[in-house]
Amino acid sequence: MEIIMPKMGDAMTEGKVIRWYKKAGEAVKKGDPLLEIETDKVNLDLEAEQDGTLGDVSVQEGQMVPVGERLATILGAGEKSGAPAKTEPQQRRVIDKKDSIKHTTGEYAEAIEMKAPRIDRTQAQKTNVVAMPQAESSRRRSSPLARKMASSLGVSLEAIQGSGPQGRIVARDVKEFGSGAAAFRPPIGGLKPAAPQQTLEEKSIPLSTMRRTIAKRLAESTGPIPHFYLTVDYDVTNLLSLRQQLNEIEQAKISVNDFVIRAAALAIRHHPNVNASWGDEAIALHGQINIGVAVSTPEGLITPVVRDADQKSLIEIANEVRALAEKAKNRKLRPEEYQSSTFTISNLGAWGIEEFTAIINPPNVAILAIGAATSQPVVIDKQVVIRDRMKVTMSCDHRVVDGAAGAEYLRTLRQYIEQPVRLIV
Amino acid sequence: MAEKSYRDAIRDAMMEEMDRDPNVLIMGEDIGVYEGTFRITAGMLKKYGPKRVIDTPIAEAGMAGTAVGMAMFGLRPVVEMMTMNFAIVAADQILNHAAKVRYFSGGQVDVPMVIRGPQGAGVQLSAQHSQSFESFYAHFPGIKVAAPGTPADAKGLLKTAIRGRDPVIFLESAALYGMKGQVPDDPDFTVPFGQSRVAREGTDVTIVSYSRMLQMSLQAAERLSKEESIEAEVIDLRTLRPLDLEPAIESVRKTHRCVAVQEQWKPFGAAAEIAASITEAAFDDLDAPVERVTGEDVPMPYARNLELLATPHEEHVIEAVKRVMYRS
Numbered sequence: 001m002e003i004i005m006p007k008m009g010d011a012m013t014e015g016k017v018i019r020w021y022k023k024a025g026e027a028v029k030k031g032d033p034l035l036e037i038e039t040d041k042v043n044l045d046l047e048a049e050q051d052g053t054l055g056d057v058s059v060q061e062g063q064m065v066p067v068g069e070r071l072a073t074i075l076g077a078g079e080k081s082g083a084p085a086k087t088e089p090q091q092r093r094v095i096d097k098k099d100s101i102k103h104t105t106g107e108y109a110e111a112i113e114m115k116a117p118r119i120d121r122t123q124a125q126k127t128n129v130v131a132m133p134q135a136e137s138s139r140r141r142s143s144p145l146a147r148k149m150a151s152s153l154g155v156s157l158e159a160i161q162g163s164g165p166q167g168r169i170v171a172r173d174v175k176e177f178g179s180g181a182a183a184f185r186p187p188i189g190g191l192k193p194a195a196p197q198q199t200l201e202e203k204s205i206p207l208s209t210m211r212r213t214i215a216k217r218l219a220e221s222t223g224p225i226p227h228f229y230l231t232v233d234y235d236v237t238n239l240l241s242l243r244q245q246l247n248e249i250e251q252a253k254i255s256v257n258d259f260v261i262r263a264a265a266l267a268i269r270h271h272p273n274v275n276a277s278w279g280d281e282a283i284a285l286h287g288q289i290n291i292g293v294a295v296s297t298p299e300g301l302i303t304p305v306v307r308d309a310d311q312k313s314l315i316e317i318a319n320e321v322r323a324l325a326e327k328a329k330n331r332k333l334r335p336e337e338y339q340s341s342t343f344t345i346s347n348l349g350a351w352g353i354e355e356f357t358a359i360i361n362p363p364n365v366a367i368l369a370i371g372a373a374t375s376q377p378v379v380i381d382k383q384v385v386i387r388d389r390m391k392v393t394m395s396c397d398h399r400v401v402d403g404a405a406g407a408e409y410l411r412t413l414r415q416y417i418e419q420p421v422r423l424i425v
Numbered sequence: 426m427a428e429k430s431y432r433d434a435i436r437d438a439m440m441e442e443m444d445r446d447p448n449v450l451i452m453g454e455d456i457g458v459y460e461g462t463f464r465i466t467a468g469m470l471k472k473y474g475p476k477r478v479i480d481t482p483i484a485e486a487g488m489a490g491t492a493v494g495m496a497m498f499g500l501r502p503v504v505e506m507m508t509m510n511f512a513i514v515a516a517d518q519i520l521n522h523a524a525k526v527r528y529f530s531g532g533q534v535d536v537p538m539v540i541r542g543p544q545g546a547g548v549q550l551s552a553q554h555s556q557s558f559e560s561f562y563a564h565f566p567g568i569k570v571a572a573p574g575t576p577a578d579a580k581g582l583l584k585t586a587i588r589g590r591d592p593v594i595f596l597e598s599a600a601l602y603g604m605k606g607q608v609p610d611d612p613d614f615t616v617p618f619g620q621s622r623v624a625r626e627g628t629d630v631t632i633v634s635y636s637r638m639l640q641m642s643l644q645a646a647e648r649l650s651k652e653e654s655i656e657a658e659v660i661d662l663r664t665l666r667p668l669d670l671e672p673a674i675e676s677v678r679k680t681h682r683c684v685a686v687q688e689q690w691k692p693f694g695a696a697a698e699i700a701a702s703i704t705e706a707a708f709d710d711l712d713a714p715v716e717r718v719t720g721e722d723v724p725m726p727y728a729r730n731l732e733l734l735a736t737p738h739e740e741h742v743i744e745a746v747k748r749v750m751y752r753s
Contacts, residue, residue: 145681145712164713164751171681171712172751 001050003072005065008039014066015039016209017059024057028074035071040209052076140281142169149174158206159282199310200272202287215278215399225278226398229357230406232414236373237388239420246424250315256390257293257347258318260370262423263416264345265289265309271409275342277363278399292341292361293321295328302328303361305341314423345370355391365397366406390417429608431601434576435541436465438583439503441612443473446501449587452479452488453505453542462507463543463602489515489540493522493592496538501587506542509596510554515540523592524567535590541583543599545637545688546736550599552724555732557689559635560698562594563665569618570666572596574639576606578663581616588615598637619667623676627658630746631676633699634686635662638718638737642686645742655746665695673699674706681712682749686742691719713749718742 005015018036022028033045034054048054052074059071140157142150146169150157153174160177162169207215239259246254268275268289277284289310292303304324306317327333344361349372358369371391378387392413396406416422429437443449450473455462457470457480470478481488485506492502506512512519523536546555563570569591573579579597586593624639625646634642639661646657658680660673677683683703685696700715721735747753 143712144709148709170751 001052001074001076002070003034003046003049003074005037005067005069005071006046007067008042008044012039012067014064016064017061017071018043019061020057021045022054024054024072026054028052028054038209040212046071048074050074050076052079055079140169141166143171145171146174149178153178156206159204161279161281199269199289199308200275200285200287203285204282205285206282211283211399225360225362227360227395228398228403228406229393229395230403230410231355231391231393232410234390234392234414234417235378235387236390236417239417240373240388242420242424246314252315252318253322254314254318255321256349256373257345257370258314258321259420259423260347260368260392260417261291261293261306261309261317261321261345262312262314263413263420264343264368265291265306266416266423267409267413268343269310270412271405273405274366274396274401274409276365276400277342278365278397283400286342288342290340290342292338292344292364293324294344294346294358294361295325297329297331299331302333302338303341303344304328304333304338307340344368349373349390355393357393358395360395360397365400366409367395369393369395392417426607427610428605429576429580431573431576431579431597431604431606432463432465434580434606434608435583435597436467436469437608438580438587439466440469440472442501442584442587443469443477445612446587448499449501449503450477450479450495451503451505452481452492454481454483454488454507456480456505461505463599465602466505485511485515486518489518490522492538492540493518493526493536496523496536496592497526497534501537501539503539503541503587506540508550508554508599509542509544509558509594510556512540512542512558512594519562519568519592519594520565524565528567536592537587537590539583539586539593539595541586541595541597543597543602545598545600546720546725546732547600547637549727549729549732550725551727555725557596557687558594559596559665559687560689560693560695563668563695563698567592568666569593569664570596571618571664572598572636573616573663574598574601574624574634574636574661576604577608578616578661580608581614582618582663585615585618589618596636600637601640604640616663618664619669620664621660621662621669621672623658623672624661625657625659627656627680629655629680630657630682630684630749631660631673631680632657632684632686632742632746633660633662633670633673633696633703635665635695636688638686638688641737641739642742645739645746648739649743649746653743653747653752655750655752657746662699668698668702670699670702670706674703677703677707678710681710682746683711683715684718684742684745684749685715686718686737688720688737690722691717692722694719713751716745716749718745 016038018038020035021033028034028048029051030048032048034048036043036045055073055075057072059065065071141162142157149171155174155177157169160169160173163173164170243254243256243259246252272285275286275289288308291306291309293306294301294303306320309317324337341361341364344364344367346358346367347370348356349370352372354371354374356369356371358367360367373388373390375386376389377384394406394410439451451466456466457475457478460467488504492504495502519540523538526534526536545557559570559572562568571582571586571593573582583595586595625643632642632646642659646659649655649657658676660676685699687694687696696717696719700717703715718737718741720737723735725735726732744753
């Protein structure tokens with residue numbers, strides 16, 4: 001029998017084969033998951049509907065397949081592999097498999113689905129004759145030559161921005177993309193003469209159907225950047241004492257925020273997805289870790305950037321931040337000193353603010369809001385003791401950073417903040 | 426080689442073929458005593474006499490029908506239409522007889538005749554006398570259609586037409602009659618049908634054209650080179666049936682962009698045929714849709730200013746080239 005791409009909803013016209021669990025020729029039992037497919041709403045496993053041998057796997061992983069097209073066959077006892085009598089896809093029975101599938105990401109999809117776009121009724125009344133634009137922009141316009149060039153370069157069109165009419169991707173866009181892969185690399189200022197090593201891999205992740213849907217839904221509900229906030233309470237007793245020792249021994253002036261900058265940068269190494277930018281076609285993961293530090297000046301807020309912060313010592317960071325803040329207050333910052341941040345830290349501890357939420361600094365996808373360290377009674381080993389605590393709230397761009405990803409980052413950050421010796425080794 | 430006008434090149438071709446073959450004769454309105462409305466046949470009556478240079482009544486259907494009969498019996502008539510617009514009256518003789526006789530006779534009877542005359546806009550002849558007929562005739566199997574864009578091609582293609590076995594519609598551009606160019610003296614110089622040529626080499630965009638629009642495209646190409654640093658390759662089709670698009674397709678594989686230029690109206694025109702054929706053959710090489718530059722979709726106005734607005738100009742070609750290069 002044939003396994004076909006099921007129709008998972010009225011709007012579904014095609015689905016993507018994510019992975020095959022079974023290879024052609026492998027024996028399968030009724031109910032075995034055979035492959036995972038992705039639709040715009042959900043990832044799901046297709047199961048074998050009979051015992052037999054998997055044969056004629058006709059679709060590769062990663063391929064988009066129209067609803068009703070054959071994916072593979074299951075051969076019963078005695079049946080031979082080979083091209084079966086060709087039938088037109090339209091004539092095939094398209095089975096609605098809503099009930100017989102196992103949702104792998106079902107709950108999440110449902111949550112998104114339920115969050116219908118908010119309708120401003122006053123607005124709707126005024127413009128009720130205006131047709132809703134078809135938001136489905138997933139089809140990329142591109143010239144035939146651009147497609148040919150992209151495929152020979154092994155580049156996905158999804159990652160390329162088109163410069164032709166209506167965003168058509170044309171040959172020069174592919175050429176530029178091919179030659180300028182380092183487009184996201186920020187210019188490096190004169191702060192550090194030696195070229196720093198690139199710690200993380202710089203790459204572009206094409207948007208999956210699901211990622212596009214998440215982005216669209218969340219943006220519709222909360223504005224251009226769908227923020228969410230995660231707050232943690234770190235124990236900074238050790239950090240404060242280490243700071244005091246360092247400043248005494250080294251005759252240095254390292255602030256708590258300098259510790260946080262280094263800790264945040266080192267934690268990013270483990271979670272490059274928070275060091276990213278959202279694009280209409282792709283999420284850019286940055287190769288450098290450049291921490292923007294919010295500095296208030298009489299004119300307003302500016303965020304000078306500590307470049308390659310993960311590769312600088314606490315003292316280097318402290319000196320650099322002090323110099324940058326001084327320049328910022330005197331309005332002497334050069335553009336390369338406040339541009340190209342990949343992550344931002346805002347600290348209102350000096351103002352006695354214990355906890356706050358910050359607005360993401362685009363094109364970053366996350367910002368840390370650092371509160372004041374305060375002495376608190378805490379229970380440790382069933383004893384009430386006084387410890388220094390500091391609240392940190394991370395604002396995340398939900399299009400790129402999901403809740404769990406943000407939480408994992410904060411967990412790693414905790415290790416650096418609460419065991420600050422990690423910051424000096 | 427000698428410098429000749431397009432007009433003289435056409436006369437030379439007829440006279441050389443009349444010298445070469447006693448079966449060749451010409452007929453038309455006012456071609457003998459009056460020596461031709463556009464002076465193409467000047468001196469020919471005196472040289473060849475009234476049996477071979479025949480002044481006809483104003484009766485295009487009769488002229489064409491007579492020529493079909495002559496051709497079926499072995500003569501090689503060349504019929505001058507005062508303008509190709511008047512040949513509409515003779516369309517039945519041309520399309521239903523000249524174009525069909527060999528087919529109906531199972532290949533036994535050829536119709537070696539030429540219908541030639543000026544066509545096109547640019548000389549203030551108004552709506553009935555400024556039309557272009559290449560897509561009209563080239564649509565039909567059984568006839569050949571030539572549209573030379575240089576004096577040399579006018580001579581070489583007309584000689585091939587007179588020597589051939591087929592009825593040929595030979596479309597001269599009224600606006601090119603005075604144009605001068607180098608023309609080979611060799612009485613056996615001919616230009617074969619169905620062999621397009623590269624009129625100007627270039628790397629950035631392919632312009633496909635013929636007849637007067639060829640000259641305009643070449644001028645546009647020079648300006649593109651000077652003003653925009655765009656090197657256009659210009660293809661001269663020479664004949665529209667048979668239509669040789671190989672050099673154009675080969676060029677598009679190199680430049681990835683194409684503009685087809687014609688004088689006639691846009692719908693169902695030669696440029697549409699060119700665009701479709703190139704898209705079929707070189708789809709994966711195209712970086713932009715094939716653009717068409719054509720005349721405005723109106724009957725040709727008489728007033729000079731309106732005629733200029735209704736016909737394609739260099740500027741239109743330059744704009745189209747910039748569009749396919751995504752420069753506009």
